[in-house]
Amino acid sequence: MLPTVKKDRIITQLPKCFSPNAALHTKDGFHPQVQAVCQVQRAGTLSFNIAKVIVVGDVAVGKTCLISSFCKRDFEKNYKATIGVDFEMERFEVLGVPFSLQLWDTAGQERFKCIASTYYRGAQAIIVVFDLSSVSSLAHARQWLEDAMRDNDPSSVLLFLVGTKKDLSAPDQLAHIEQEANVLSELEKQESRNFGDIIRITDSTEANHNPAKRKPNCC
Numbered sequence: 001m002l003p004t005v006k007k008d009r010i011i012t013q014l015p016k017c018f019s020p021n022a023a024l025h026t027k028d029g030f031h032p033q034v035q036a037v038c039q040v041q042r043a044g045t046l047s048f049n050i051a052k053v054i055v056v057g058d059v060a061v062g063k064t065c066l067i068s069s070f071c072k073r074d075f076e077k078n079y080k081a082t083i084g085v086d087f088e089m090e091r092f093e094v095l096g097v098p099f100s101l102q103l104w105d106t107a108g109q110e111r112f113k114c115i116a117s118t119y120y121r122g123a124q125a126i127i128v129v130f131d132l133s134s135v136s137s138l139a140h141a142r143q144w145l146e147d148a149m150r151d152n153d154p155s156s157v158l159l160f161l162v163g164t165k166k167d168l169s170a171p172d173q174l175a176h177i178e179q180e181a182n183v184l185s186e187l188e189k190q191e192s193r194n195f196g197d198i199i200r201i202t203d204s205t206e207a208n209h210n211p212a213k214r215k216p217n218c219c
C-alpha cells in the first residue's frame, strides 16, 4: 500500500513556459495523446511516472542531509556514513497525474564507490554535491560527474551542482567558491553538459529547516 501524497507535493498548476506553443499545459486541456497517456496511468495500467535522481559527491559533503531535508524535513547533526547506497521515494501529483521521484543517495567513501556506481544507470537527473567550505570537494565534482555520466544518456540527463554547508563558509570563501563553481559550470558547457541554470546553494543548518525562514534560493 502506497502512502498518500503530501499536500505540498500536489501541483495543480505549472508555471507558464517561455514559448506558449511549446507548453501543452497552457492550452485548454492537454494534447489528446498526452491526455490519453494520463488516463491510462490513472487507471493504473502503466503505473506511475518515475524519475530517477542520483546524488553523488565527496564523503560527508551533506548528500544524505540534503535528501532527508527534502523528503523528511529532517536534519541529522551526527554524521553516519552511507554504506553503498540508500534510497528515498517522494510521491507527487502533477496536474492529477501520479509522479514519483526516486532519490538515490550514494556513498562518498572511496571503498563504496564500486557498489554505488552500479546504481548510476538510467538516471533522469544527476545532482553533484559539494561543500561550500571545502574547495577540494568542488575540485572533485567534475570527476563525480564524469563517473555518473558514464552509464547515462548525456543528451537527456539533467545536471545540478549543489553547494552545502553555507553556514560554515566565510563570506570571502563563499564568494571564491561560487566563482569556482561558475567556472566549472562553464567548462561543462564546453563538453555539452549543462548544469541547471542556477547553482543552488543550500544551508542545511537547523534555522533553515523552519520553512518560514528558508531562503528562496535554497533547496
Ligand SMILES: Nc1nc2c(ncn2[C@@H]2O[C@H](COP(=O)(O)OP(=O)(O)OP(=O)(O)O)[C@@H](O)[C@H]2O)c(=O)[nH]1
Pocket: 057, 058, 059, 060, 061, 062, 063, 064, 065, 066, 076, 077, 078, 079, 080, 081, 082, 083, 106, 107, 108, 109, 164, 165, 166, 167, 168, 202, 203, 204, 205
Ligand atoms: N554545518 C552544517 N553541517 C552540515 C550541513 N549539511 C550536512 N552537514 C553535516 O555534515 C555531516 C555529513 O553529512 P551527510 O549528509 O551524512 O554527508 P554525506 O555526503 O551523505 O556522507 P557520505 O554518506 O559518507 O558520503 C553530518 O554531520 C551533517 O550534520 C550544513 O549545511 N551545515
